[in-house]
Amino acid sequence: MKWAIFRKCIRDSWKGMLGWGIGLGLYSLLVIGLYPSVAAQKADYEKIMESYPDSMLEMFGTDDLFSPVGYLQSQLMLYIPLLVGIYAILQGLNAVTGEERKQTMDTLAALPIPRWQILTEKFLATVVIMLGILTQFFGSLVMGRLLWPELDISIVKLALVTYASLLPIMVISGVAYLLSAVLPMHRRWGGMLSALFLVGTYLIYALGNASKTIEPFQPFTPFEYFDAVKILESGLPIGDTLVLIIATIALWAASLVMFERRDLGT
Amino acid sequence: MTQYSGAVIHTNNLTKKYGGVVALQDLNLEVHQGEVFGYLGPNGAGKTTTIRTLLDLIRPTSGSATLLGLDSRRDSVKIHAQVGFLPSEMTLYHNMTGRQYIHFIERARGVACMPEAQRLAERLDYDLSRSLEGLSTGNRRKMGLITALMHRPPLLILDEPSSGLDPLMQQTFNEFIREIKAEGRSVFLSSHNLPEVEALCDRVGILRAGKLVTVETIQALAGLRFRWFVLDFEQAVEIGKFKALPNVTALEANPENTRLRLQVSGAIDPVIKLAAHYSLRDLSVEHPSLEETFLEFYGSNNKEVQA
Numbered sequence: 001m002k003w004a005i006f007r008k009c010i011r012d013s014w015k016g017m018l019g020w021g022i023g024l025g026l027y028s029l030l031v032i033g034l035y036p037s038v039a040a041q042k043a044d045y046e047k048i049m050e051s052y053p054d055s056m057l058e059m060f061g062t063d064d065l066f067s068p069v070g071y072l073q074s075q076l077m078l079y080i081p082l083l084v085g086i087y088a089i090l091q092g093l094n095a096v097t098g099e100e101r102k103q104t105m106d107t108l109a110a111l112p113i114p115r116w117q118i119l120t121e122k123f124l125a126t127v128v129i130m131l132g133i134l135t136q137f138f139g140s141l142v143m144g145r146l147l148w149p150e151l152d153i154s155i156v157k158l159a160l161v162t163y164a165s166l167l168p169i170m171v172i173s174g175v176a177y178l179l180s181a182v183l184p185m186h187r188r189w190g191g192m193l194s195a196l197f198l199v200g201t202y203l204i205y206a207l208g209n210a211s212k213t214i215e216p217f218q219p220f221t222p223f224e225y226f227d228a229v230k231i232l233e234s235g236l237p238i239g240d241t242l243v244l245i246i247a248t249i250a251l252w253a254a255s256l257v258m259f260e261r262r263d264l265g266t
Numbered sequence: 267m268t269q270y271s272g273a274v275i276h277t278n279n280l281t282k283k284y285g286g287v288v289a290l291q292d293l294n295l296e297v298h299q300g301e302v303f304g305y306l307g308p309n310g311a312g313k314t315t316t317i318r319t320l321l322d323l324i325r326p327t328s329g330s331a332t333l334l335g336l337d338s339r340r341d342s343v344k345i346h347a348q349v350g351f352l353p354s355e356m357t358l359y360h361n362m363t364g365r366q367y368i369h370f371i372e373r374a375r376g377v378a379c380m381p382e383a384q385r386l387a388e389r390l391d392y393d394l395s396r397s398l399e400g401l402s403t404g405n406r407r408k409m410g411l412i413t414a415l416m417h418r419p420p421l422l423i424l425d426e427p428s429s430g431l432d433p434l435m436q437q438t439f440n441e442f443i444r445e446i447k448a449e450g451r452s453v454f455l456s457s458h459n460l461p462e463v464e465a466l467c468d469r470v471g472i473l474r475a476g477k478l479v480t481v482e483t484i485q486a487l488a489g490l491r492f493r494w495f496v497l498d499f500e501q502a503v504e505i506g507k508f509k510a511l512p513n514v515t516a517l518e519a520n521p522e523n524t525r526l527r528l529q530v531s532g533a534i535d536p537v538i539k540l541a542a543h544y545s546l547r548d549l550s551v552e553h554p555s556l557e558e559t560f561l562e563f564y565g566s567n568n569k570e571v572q573a
Contacts, residue, residue, distance in 0.1 A: 004373035012361065103357035107413070110321050111374045112347035263324035 005108070005118055009125030013091070017129045020087050021136025024080070028137060031075045032144030032151055035068070039150045042066045068151045069232045072161075077228035080165045082202050084133055085172040089194040091126040092176025095119065096259060097183065097190055105265045116256045123177060123252055130169050138162040153232060161231045167244035168222035172198055174251025181258035222247065272335060274299050274421050274452040275320065280329035282315050289315040291476045292329065297454055302447050304467035304484075305456040312476040313456040314354050317425050320454075321351060334421055347375065350419035354426045354456075356410035358401065364394035364409055371413050379416040386412045389438055403430035415442065422446065422453045428462055440466060492531040494552040499524050500545035511536045 038045065045066055064070035096119070099105040108118065141158045145151055175197050179190040201221035208218040218224045225240035275297035282290040290312045297303040307313050318324045320331055322342035331338040333345045358367060368383045387394050392408045401409065407430045414422060428436050443453055443466050457463050463470055463484070470487050472479045492515060502523040509517050513536065516529035530537055541549070 002374055002376055004370055007373070008359075008370055103355050104359060106318070106323055106353040107351070107356075107410075109323055110346055110349070110351045110353075111371070112343050112376075113374055114343050261325075265318075265323065 001117055001121060002113065003121065005113065005121040006125045006128075009122055010128060013125070013129050014132075016087065017132040018136075020084065021133045024083065024133065024137045025140030025143075028076055028140045029144050029147075032141070032148055035071055036148050036150045038066060038071065039068075068153050069229055072151065072153065072232070073228040077161060077165065078206075080137070080162075081168040081172065081223060081226060082198065084130060084137075084165070084169050085198050087133065088126065088130060088169050088173035089176040089191070089198060091129060092173045092178075093180050093190050093194065095122040095126075095177055096180040098180075100265045103265070109264050115260050119177070119181070119256055119259050120252075123173075123255075126173050126177075127166070127170060130166055130173070131163075134162050134166060157232050160236060161228050164231050164236055164241070165226060165228075167241065167248065168226040170248045171222040171244055171251065174248050174255070177255040178251050178258065181255040181262070272299070273297060273332075274301075275303075275331070275333055275454055277316075277320075277331040278329055280316070280319060280331050281327045282312075282319055282324065283327045288476050290319065290326075293478055295471055295478060295481070297452060299452055300447065300450045301469060302443060302453040302455065302467045304463035304470040305454060305473065306458065306460065306463055306470055307456075307473035308458055311473040313458075313473055314425055315476075316473070317351075317423055317454075317456060320423065321346070321349070348419055348421060350414035350417065350422040350424075352407075352410045352414040352422075352424045352427050354429075356406045358398040358406060358409055360397075360399040362398050364392070364396055364398060364412075367398060367409070368394065368413065368416065371416075375417055377417050379418075382418060383412050383416040386415055386442075389442075390435060404432060404435065407431055408435065411439065411442070415446075418451075420451050422451065422455075424453065424455045426456060426458070428457070428459065436462075492529050492554060493534075494554065495526075495528045495530055495534070495537060496548075496550045496552065497526045497528065497541055497546060498548040499526075499541075500547055503544050507540060508537070511540060513537070 049065065065074050096105070099108055109115065138159055141162060142155055145153065145155060145158065172194075176190065176194040179193050183190045183193075202223055204214055204217045205221040205223035208214040208216075208221075208224075222244060225243045227237070227240070230237055230240075273296040275295065277293045277295045280290060280293040280295075281288070293316060305313050305316065315324070319326050320333060320338055322338055322345070325339070334348055336345050338345065359370075362370065364387070365380075368380055372379050384394065387408075390408045390411065392405065392412065394412075396405075398409065407427070411427065414424065428439050431439055443455070446453055447468075453466075455463070455467065464487070467484050469481060469483050471481045503526065505517065505519050505523055505526070508514060508526060508528060513530050513532040513534070514528050515531050518527040519525065528537060
């Protein structure tokens, strides 16, 4: 691979990467900064929560909302794949339909680079950009952990849960890549369908914890395979990790096949 | 430069359909090494479809094509390495300068071309340090020409290359094409500008509604072309004498027979000599549009001619 397209994608996105990273970092510092006061009034909060129905508590993915791990899951990690997923969708959509909409695809595809390589370099750039955002997020977690030691979780575990969130994010991005490769020029449709996937699967996952009707659909969402509590307590679950890796590779491969087959810019 | 003997472009019943719409039908075409081939046709005739199919940007519905002896589909990457391409709509990445864009293309091609790009930029009077954002159409074409030529490809495929270029730059462009031809390289140039094609090309293929109408040498095409002469006389003239002239193919006159509009194909000498017998108030020449030329010489029932 010549990496020209990869380097260009990184160059095009570094400002966005920085912006998303700083935004998430500030948000997480705010959330962590509130934890000492939450922990101090844990007993009062638990009394209030006892009056809530169990199904509502289950939507947060943990029954212990006020322990460091439960707090981090319910207030932060539950939303990270969702928030970063928005940027991952934009990256996926820009990969093909963005080039076609800007009419730069002809000059790009007329370079001596195979189509599969164009898309692969873009996909790898998305991985790196997402890692960049997550690294800034991790930095803010470490800073928060040092500033407010009440959030007593080891830095290694924080690193593990942060970087594990890359997997559901890449599944979300993979869906956008596939739609971008399937729906030439229709960025609006691609955007709508990707957003629908993101919000829809998130709602299925969140409501599935509380509803027996929706629960059977949870395995079809990427969020089902990213359980921050499980990761923080007992490490990376191999089965869930494999599911997300296989889904990402399958979506990427399907995008390659579709992009390889179709007419460009029409 | 790749030494290739044979047709640098060869198509075999190349067809492209979009649903029920035929954009290109059974195209059989050959472009020879060292040749400047003009691909003419009105807007929507299928010129860009042909070029995009040759470069594997779109896939043919049926038929096949080879460029430099390589299959347009199977060997598209090898072809792209040896072709300089200028698309009809030249859009550039806005967040780069010209130099950064050249570096990007260099890296993607794996070939160092900055010295040649700078040489071309100087000749085109183009500043590579400028941002690519907000460039005029002409400057975008210049940038496109630089990136198409800078790796010195044996085959150039240029889609409407001179649209947006000012007359001075058109001259520089013409010089480029003549130099490329002198070096034995080949050019496939689409245009709807007949004078440009006449000035540059050895042979011309004329496309109409997705079908190749004819392939002619430029000399034959020049012979085929007609002009309209509008003659304003002080007094009425004898129309019959003008009608009888050998190269007059059509004639229109006002009721007073003082204003004639003559369609002349070939030499105009007999027309001028006869007009000189009368007191002439004004004379003007109208060149037909490409569309008029097509309609005049090929009519609506065109037969396809193989190159």
